[in-house]
Amino acid sequence: MENEITELRKEHVNFRKLLDLLEQQLDLFHYGETPDYPLMTDILHYMTRYPDHFHHPKEDVIFGRLAQCDSRVVQRVEGLARQHHVIAESGARIHDNLESVLNGAVMPRRMIEAPGLLYVSYYRTHMDQEESELFVLADKLLGDDDWKKINGEMRSHPDPIFGHDIEERYRAVYRHIVQTTACAG
Numbered sequence: 001m002e003n004e005i006t007e008l009r010k011e012h013v014n015f016r017k018l019l020d021l022l023e024q025q026l027d028l029f030h031y032g033e034t035p036d037y038p039l040m041t042d043i044l045h046y047m048t049r050y051p052d053h054f055h056h057p058k059e060d061v062i063f064g065r066l067a068q069c070d071s072r073v074v075q076r077v078e079g080l081a082r083q084h085h086v087i088a089e090s091g092a093r094i095h096d097n098l099e100s101v102l103n104g105a106v107m108p109r110r111m112i113e114a115p116g117l118l119y120v121s122y123y124r125t126h127m128d129q130e131e132s133e134l135f136v137l138a139d140k141l142l143g144d145d146d147w148k149k150i151n152g153e154m155r156s157h158p159d160p161i162f163g164h165d166i167e168e169r170y171r172a173v174y175r176h177i178v179q180t181t182a183c184a185g
C-alpha cells in the first residue's frame with residue numbers, strides 16, 4: 001500500500017509548481033514591478049484550503065502511525081506536525097493580507113514580500129524533509145494492517161486544481177502552470 005506515499009509525493013510536485021509561481025511573482029517586487037495580486041491570492045487560497053485541510057492531516061495520520069511503530073521517530077513526527085501548523089498560520093496571514101490589497105487596502109510591500117518568500121522556502125524545506133525521511137520510512141515500515149487503519153482515519157477530497165475538475169476560481173492559476181510547464185519543456 002505504498003501508493004498513498006506515491007500520491008503524497010505527486011502532490012508535493014504540484015505544490016512546488018505553485019510555490020515556484022508564487023516566488024516568480026514575489027521576485028517582481030525586487031525589480032520594481034507589480035506582481036499579479038489576484039494570482040498570488042488564488043495560490044494562497046488553494047494552499048490554505050487543499051494542502052492545509054487534506055494533505056497535511058493525511059501526513060499527520062501516517063506519521064502518527066509510524067511513531068507508534070518506531071519510537072525513535074516521535075520527535076521528528078512532532079516537529080513536522082508543528083511545521084504543518086506554522087505553514088497553515090503563515091499561509092492564512094499572507095492570504096488575508098493579499099485579499100486586503102485586492103479589496104483596496106494600502107499594504108506596505110514588506111507585509112507581502114518577505115513573509116511570502118519565507119513561506120516558499122520553509123515549505124520547500126518541509127517537503128524535502130518528508131520526502132527524504134518519513135516517506136521513506138513509511139514505505140519501509142508500514143504494512144497492510146497499518147494502511148487499513150490509516151485509511152480508516154483519513155479524509156479525502158478532490159484536488160480543485162490538479163484533480164479531475166478544475167474549480168472555477170483556480171482556472172487562471174492552472175493556465176499559468178500549464179504555460180510555465182510548456183516553456184520549461
Ligand SMILES: [Fe+2]
Pocket residue numbers: 056059080084126130
Ligand atoms: Fe507535510
Ligand SMILES: [Fe+2]
Pocket residue numbers: 008012055059127130
Ligand atoms: Fe507533505
